[in-house]
Amino acid sequence: MDSQDSGQRRGRLINLELRNICKRFDDQEVVRDLSLAVYKGELCCLLGPSGCGKTTTLKMVAGLLEPDAGAVILDGRDITHLPPQRRNVGLVFQSYALFPHMNVHDNVAYGLRRRKLPKGEIETRVAEGLGLVRLGEYGKRRIHELSGGQQQRVALARALVIEPELLLLDEPLSNLDARLRADMRREIRRIQRALNITAIHVTHDQEEAMSIADRIVVMNQGVIEQIGSPREIYEEPATQFVADFIGEVNFLKGRVAGGELLLLGKRYPLPADRWPEGAALICSIRPERVRMEKDRPSLLLAVVSDVTYFGSMVRYHVAVEADDGGSLELNVELPSPQAVFAPGDEVGLDLRVEDMQLFQPGE
Amino acid sequence: MRWGKYVLPSIILLVLIMFIVYPTLTVAIRSLTSKGQPGLANYVKVFTEPYLRRLISNSVPVSIASASLSTLLGLMIALVVFKTDLPGRKIFGFAAILPMVIPGFANTLAYIFLFGRNGLITYKWLNLTWDVYSWRSVLILQTLGLSTTFLLISSVLIGVDSRVEDAARNLGASEWEVLTSVTLPLIRPALISAALLAFLRSMADFSTPYIVGGSFNTLATASYTQLIGTYNMEMASTLSMILLLICVFVFWLYTRAQAASDKVRTETEQGKPKVLHLGRLVKGTMWTISLLYASIIFMLLISVFLSAFTKHLGGNFALTLEHFAILPQRGWNSTRNTLVFATVTSAVVSLSGIVVAYLLTRVEFKGKGVLDLLATLPYAIPGTFMGIGYALTFSHAPLVMSGTWAIVVACTVIRELPMGVRAGVSVLMQQDRSIEDAAANLGASKLRAFRDIIIPAARPALVVTALYAFIATVKTLGAIIFLITPGNKVLSADVFEAAVRGEVGDASAFSIIVILVAAMGMLVIAAINSREAAQEWIHKTVASVGAD
DSSP, X not given: OBOSOOSTTTTSOEEEEEEEEEEEETTEEEEEEEEEEEETTOEEEEEOOTTSSHHHHHHHHHTSSOOSEEEEEETTEEOTXXXXXXXXXXXXXXXXXXXXXXXXXXXXXXXXXHTTOOHHHHHHHHHHHHHHTTOTTOTTOBGGGSOHHHHHHHHHHHHHTTOOSEEEEESTTTTSOHHHHHHHHHHHHHHHHHHTOOEEEEESOHHHHHXXXXXXXXXXXTEEEEEEOXXXXXXSOSXXXXXXXXXXXXXXXXXXXXXXXXXXXXXXXXSSTTSOTTOEEEEXXXXXXXXXXXXXXXXXXXXXXXXXXOSSEEEEEEEEEOTTSSEEEEEEEEEGGGOOOOTTOEEEEEOOGGGOEEEOTTO | OHIIIIIHHHHHHHHHIIIIIHHHHHHHHHHTEETTEESSHHHHHHHHSHHHHHHHHHHHHHHHHHHHHHHHHHHHHHHHHHHOOOTTHHHHHHHHHHHHHSOHHXXXXXXXXXXXXXXXXXXXXXXXXXXXXXXXXHHHHHHHOOHHHHHHHHHHHHHSOHHHXXXXXXXXXXXXXXXXXXXXXXXXXXXXXXXXXHHHHHHHOOHHHHHHOXXXXXXXXXXXXXXXXXXXXXXXXXXXXXXXXXXXXXXXXXXXXXXXXXXXXXXXXXXXXXXXXXXHHHHHHHHHHHHHHHHHHHXXXXXXXXXXXXXXXXXXXXXXXXXXXXXXXXXXXXXXXXXHHHHHHHHHHHHHHHHHHHHHHHOOOTTHHHHHHHHHGGGTSOHXXXXXXXXXXXXXXXXXXXXXXXXXXXXXXXHHHHHHHHHHHHHHHHSOHHHHHHHHHTTOOHHHHIIIIIHHHHHHHHHHHHHHXXXXXXXXXXXXXXXXOGGXXXXXXXXXXXXXXXXXXHHHHHHHHHHHHHHHHHHHHHHHTHHHHHHHHHHTGGGGOOOO
8 A cells, every 4th residue: 555645745844634534434434544634725636446545534524424433634723623604615515405495596695695795895706706617507496496517616616615625526527428527627727727626526426536536545344445646646656445446457466486477388588586486466457458369379379359449449259278277367458550450360469567556465 | 998087086176175165165154144135234244243252262362372382282292202312202102192192172071070170180180170160171171282293393304304404414503403403494385284283173173172271262162052043044044154164264374384294294214203302491491391281182082091990089099990881872873883984984084085086187078177176175174064064064965964974984984085085196106107108008908907006005005094094083073063962972072971960980981982993993903014004104194194
């Protein structure tokens, strides 16, 4: 587990810090000893499957849940036990949680009124907020007259006009259809950059996280598996879980023998003596990193069993002989023009150790 | 197909016309006849004679006051029970539901023991003398009987999405502001419909003002005295018509408010109810008032028991069973009748409720709007109106039923039918229709699909309906008091008569039997399907319980 930062952001101001946060519900540890620093102006994604503790973590930042142990530090101030009312942290709910008995304007003005701002300033800021999310003309509308995307924008405006020190987004796009989701994603990113506001975005959708985040925090079962840029998370997964969770991947079982990697009957050089002799290894390799050629008997022999055409690329299912004599399926993706294989074709697979991530089982 | 499209709707419509429209018209015609001459003479009299005019100016303000007070008190208790973590909140909730099971007249009796002229508390302990027989007591008792109000408000309060409250917190609202700017506005439609329902209940209430009102007469009690006392059927009909018109108008307002309050509900895991951390003063005040309420309710219940088992409550506390001696003398018939009527009513109401609901939600036929209206209307019809209507209508051809058990059961079935239909409709609306389509696709007939799919899905609702209809029948008084003869006596009428005669010990003994029968019915039916029923009980049907 690598909870240290990748280095490129060192020296930047920390906006939010979570120190050794723990939270349990009944008998279940939902968040375990979680530590995280979020820097000023970045968009940080908490990514993980449902039940991994990401929303619980977000709620503890908002003050809607109190951690059992650990501290929440916002701009150097310990807010662990501060009630939600006094945090000045903007939260966009998955369900939007708009006030159904108020119109759009009053929803956006709500937080400003609680802050007892002068009337004129409230009007100016509501107008600005609605302008920012391009709903300038919608102030008088009732909530149920709006589409899902518009409700989403109102929720965003409502969270932003209070000028929060931190913007929290809890699966904000999960109730939208695919096309709208992509639009809103760009919209959120545009606004976040324009205001230069620090944001924590919770999602279970890896594509969403990859496309929007400066940094991704991958969580699983209440702990952080990896923190890194989208590229790092994809290219250099720190754990088997991350490799599996992000994108498509093939897992192959290998073994360290004589300082080399023994994989499916072939030997590959191992980069460093990081692995003890005889250790079992899990080798992960992305489908697009597998090279596949015809008539290369020196390569790993495989038979094409299925071909699926995806437009920009073609996915092959190929079968290779496993160590135990059985058959093993691999996913291979090739860009479309190279799609010259048919089911039943015998092919050679060129696996390279520099394209693989190696893990010890249970790591 | 034919069967469901023509025959069944026609039969049901005919029955409803016979037992709702026809008696209503009979009363209306009687009210428009004066000494054999058609005309508005009776109505003119009501608005010119001071004694009669006062009936309206008595009924309406007290009903408005008791509706407002019971809504306020019901809201307060509901907030304590479901929106705080204060100790004793479960007991308060239980106390608030109790009046639903205890017959109103039993409460009234107990109230007189405790707070009457020789009341245990007011006279013996506090040495106060006040005239217990007045509109104040009516107002107090009707306010205390806030069960339906409490449950209606609670069911919506539980449904408030806690994420919306969290959003307000996140935006800086204090807990008090969360309550006043989010929670309360969200349940406002429910508060309005609860108040309207309480108003209906109070307007239609016959036994409370009759026993404890003294010189305070209402439209409901006056129509009884006009009919039973002076045998003036025309004036009884006129007063009942005025009462009916007021109630139907208020009921119309209620259905509109109810439609708006259905929008609040969310029942997702994430939005489940959450406690409001209100300030000490607010919480303390609400808690104290709830405690006071619960204490009074339990005291009333205890004093019913005390007076039934002691020689003379307040004077002679010697334990005795002599009051129960009246049972073998007169009571066994009444007990048997009550059990039989309640059982038949609950069975008929739950089954016909689901059948009517099926017709309304699944079958297209002419006259559907009329059926819908007729199946809802009895909600709005005051019990005394129904009673007078039945007494006038079924004493002569074409259908003579006076003095039979059938007239009582017809009356109770019609009065509880809307509740059964409503419960059935809510189940069928939620039921995925493609399941029935699948059954049809696999070769099941409509009847078969009804038996195999609708009935099992509706089972919890059927149980709750049966439960409620049973208790309501055991408790009912206003409607059947006009229909009771020595041959079809029921317990509630016995208590009423004993109470009117001042035989409080005997009345209490009867009350205890009534409470036991009601409790027994509840246990038996609940045991059939306990958990589901209990959940349904709180969440759905109880929220749509009609006026008594």
